[in-house]
Amino acid sequence: MLSNLLHINTLWVMASTMILGIAAGGIGCLAYWKRQNLMSDALSHAALPGVVVAFLIIQEKNLLLLVIGAALSALLGAFFIQWFTSASRITEDTAMGMTLSVFYGVGVMLLAIANRSPGGNQSGLNNFIYGQAAAMVRSDVITMVVLAAIVIFIIFIAFKEWKLFLFDPDFAKGIGLSIRGMNVLYTIVLVTTIVIGIQAVGVILMAAMLIIPAVSARYWTHSFKMMILLSSVIGGLSGAFGTWVSSTGSGLPTGPFIVLTSAAVFTISLFFGKEHGIVIRYIQFKMQQRSSRLDHQQVMTGKGGRSQ
Amino acid sequence: MLSSVIHVDDLSASYQKNKVLNDVSFEVKKGTITAIVGPNGAGKSTLIKTMLGLHPKLTGNVSFWGNSFKAAKKKIGYVPQRGSVDWDFPTDALDVVTMGLYGKIGWFRIPSKKDKEKAMNALKKMGMESYAHRQISQLSGGQQQRVFLARALAQDAELYFMDEPLAGVDASTEKAIMTILKELKSNGKTVLVVHHDLQTVPEYFDHVLFLNKTVYAHGETEEVFTKDNIATTYGGDMQWVGKGDQYVIQSTSH
Ligand SMILES: Nc1ncnc2c1ncn2[C@@H]1O[C@H](COP(=O)(O)OP(=O)(O)OP(=O)(O)O)[C@@H](O)[C@H]1O
Ligand SMILES: [Mg+2]
Numbered sequence: 128m129l130s131n132l133l134h135i136n137t138l139w140v141m142a143s144t145m146i147l148g149i150a151a152g153g154i155g156c157l158a159y160w161k162r163q164n165l166m167s168d169a170l171s172h173a174a175l176p177g178v179v180v181a182f183l184i185i186q187e188k189n190l191l192l193l194v195i196g197a198a199l200s201a202l203l204g205a206f207f208i209q210w211f212t213s214a215s216r217i218t219e220d221t222a223m224g225m226t227l228s229v230f231y232g233v234g235v236m237l238l239a240i241a242n243r244s245p246g247g248n249q250s251g252l253n254n255f256i257y258g259q260a261a262a263m264v265r266s267d268v269i270t271m272v273v274l275a276a277i278v279i280f281i282i283f284i285a286f287k288e289w290k291l292f293l294f295d296p297d298f299a300k301g302i303g304l305s306i307r308g309m310n311v312l313y314t315i316v317l318v319t320t321i322v323i324g325i326q327a328v329g330v331i332l333m334a335a336m337l338i339i340p341a342v343s344a345r346y347w348t349h350s351f352k353m354m355i356l357l358s359s360v361i362g363g364l365s366g367a368f369g370t371w372v373s374s375t376g377s378g379l380p381t382g383p384f385i386v387l388t389s390a391a392v393f394t395i396s397l398f399f400g401k402e403h404g405i406v407i408r409y410i411q412f413k414m415q416q417r418s419s420r421l422d423h424q425q426v427m428t429g430k431g432g433r434s435q
Numbered sequence: 436m437l438s439s440v441i442h443v444d445d446l447s448a449s450y451q452k453n454k455v456l457n458d459v460s461f462e463v464k465k466g467t468i469t470a471i472v473g474p475n476g477a478g479k480s481t482l483i484k485t486m487l488g489l490h491p492k493l494t495g496n497v498s499f500w501g502n503s504f505k506a507a508k509k510k511i512g513y514v515p516q517r518g519s520v521d522w523d524f525p526t527d528a529l530d531v532v533t534m535g536l537y538g539k540i541g542w543f544r545i546p547s548k549k550d551k552e553k554a555m556n557a558l559k560k561m562g563m564e565s566y567a568h569r570q571i572s573q574l575s576g577g578q579q580q581r582v583f584l585a586r587a588l589a590q591d592a593e594l595y596f597m598d599e600p601l602a603g604v605d606a607s608t609e610k611a612i613m614t615i616l617k618e619l620k621s622n623g624k625t626v627l628v629v630h631h632d633l634q635t636v637p638e639y640f641d642h643v644l645f646l647n648k649t650v651y652a653h654g655e656t657e658e659v660f661t662k663d664n665i666a667t668t669y670g671g672d673m674q675w676v677g678k679g680d681q682y683v684i685q686s687t688s689h
Contacts, residue, residue: 160524284543291534294524297489301513302538302590349570351525 137374140260140327143268143275144366144385147324148336150275152362153282154320155337156344156355157313160293166208168334169223171321173204175234175330178255179241188250190267190326194274197322204230205314231330258329258382260370267326274323278316282355290351327370332382336362339389346400365389440465440594440625441486446495448478448485455481457649459495463642466623468616470630470640470656474669477647479629480516483596487513499594509538512592514583516599522572528582529567532557535589557589558582562611577604584612595619595626602631613639636660 158167174197181196182188204226211222241252251262263271282289291299292309300306324333344358369385398406441463448456455478463469471479484490486497488504499507512535532554533546540546546554558564561581566574574582580600587595601609616626616639627644630636636643636656643660645651645668652664 160521162521287534287537287546288542290526290530291537294526294531295515295520295534297484297515297519298513298534298586300489301487301508301511302535303508304537304542345525349525349527354525 137261137371139265139268140263140374141367141370143263143271144260144327144370144381145363146272146275146279146366147320147327148340148362148364148366148385149359150278150282150320150362151324151333151336151366152340152344152358152360153279153355154317155339155341155362156351156358157282157289157293158317158337159341159345160351161313164334164338165220165223166205167317167321167337169208169227170201170204170318171325171330171333172227172234173230174198174201174318174322174325175255176200176230176237177203178325179234179237179252182250182252183237183241183244188252190263190270193326194270194322197325198318200230201318201321202314205318234330254329254380255325256329256331257380258325258327258332258385259378260327260381261374263326271323271327274319278320279359281312281316286352286355327381328385329380329382332386335386335389336366339386339393340365343389343393343396343400346396346402346404349402361389361392365392438465439463440500441627442496442498442501443486444496446482446485446497447493448481448490449493450481454493455648456485459646459650461644461650461653463625463627465625466620467642468620468626468628468640469642469644470628470636471644471646472630472633472636472668473646473651477668479646480598482646483513483598483627483629487511487596507594510593512587512590512595514587514595514597514600517576517580517583517602522574522579524571527568527570528563528574528578528585529554529558531571531582532585532589535586538590554585554589557585560588560615561585577608580604581608581611584615588615593624595624597626597628599629599631601628633665 155167158164177196177198177200178193179196180200181193184196185192207226208219208222211217211225212219217225235256238252238256241250251259254262288304288309291304292306292313296306296309299309320337321333324336328336340358340361341354343361344354347357348354365385365388369383369388370381372388373379373381373384396404398404401407439462441461443459443461446456446459447454455476459482471482473479481490485492486504487508497504499511504511529551533550535557536546536550536553540550555564555567558567561584563578563581563585566578566582571579571582580603584597584600587597600612604612616628619626620641628640630640637660640656642654643656644653645659645664647668647670651668652659
């Protein structure tokens, strides 16, 4: 196990899933307050056909090009959702559910075709479904780290703009922030994070990397900045730890271990979180109850205990 | 002579097939406080949103100091209806008020200590300084309204639009808010307020705009705030009940 940890390639891969987790945790907070958690799930599933089509065209596994294909098909999915919702009576969640399953279905079908093509079987395309961080080569890692770093930079440079955009877009527009611009930027960073993550985590579980750290962080803080920071930290640690665990067995998928790690953090937060964690809330309630009971008794005895 | 701050010409707006504003035209002079009154669904909020470019207009023209909204927006403050934002959002009162300064601070810059002080002063004016670091979700409705107004004050605008700032607030909050509005007026600022309580209109406002899809009457309160105008604006299902000098409107619909 230790020798495995020290293996230089494992370290590289761990570093890349960590930075991916940081980006996903940050973006997840934006998605959380945009009330668009299902959207990230729809977009990650919608990325699959793009990956396979890109592979069928270029006939080799170049992550940057596959990622571009993924981004295009995720954006197409986003466009469909938007269009269905505004041009018909279909509600947004229905449109998301439909887009998610149809795109994923097409992706799996194309994958079957690609796997029959010469060289397709060894391409590792299947990894895009459940995620296999160990399948990443040096250039993949670099692509991922560079893109994730850009995403993190965009989140952190515009803290107060994101806050205003998410809290009160009408007011933001009134004081000159372009809401359309922010929406475009948001979609770009969201899609970028999703598509760079799908090889390591898989399209099925990618959304969990965005959602779980954000809801976990919500239990610890009342400040937007702290929530983003915490969510990023949780995402980063889950990414690194999940990758390490999955690398201890051969061929274990990475995605599930990352998700399980962050789910464990979520469980702890749910119970022990400083803000509205179940246990903390219970203790606070009991303490209140006891102190008001004491007050009550004092009042009673002060009155001479007649009402007893 | 007083100069006009707002010119609205022939403005109309709709939601899908529903036309909710038709041929709205009026002018507002500098240093006045105008009440926009009309029944629920009359299009009061829509009028404000359309004037501020938050809702697309079908036809017509709106200008501020003779310029487009875009050129004038730095001088315009907007207090939306309280229900328009997510009060669960993780932030505190002081932070929300600081948002009023973002336009001045500039994009991608962090608010300075001085900015925080300015925001704190605005909170003080609304009697909310002890709640500065309170989570906004833990404020009462009236306190949230005060925070919104403090944000508008921090903006230090020339022209204010407020959508029902007095809705659901108690008497002391109402007093506090009206004092601030009067102060704004005496400083030469112009204020438009969507207002629901007809009884207090003559006391609080020097101008009234009756709106129900279109403008029914507009002018100085003394002149246009009449039984007839109220009755026509609020439509046939409303009955006028005069009780001395009290203004009471009763709905006769069930
Ligand atoms: N987002 C929307 N989509 C469709 N119709 C809308 C929308 N918002 C408002 N409307 C309709 O437009 C009309 C005017 O609404 P508006 O909110 O401007 O009324 P209002 O005068 O502000 O009412 P209130 O006193 O209840 O706040 C109403 O009939 C309403 O049903
Ligand atoms: Mg309204």
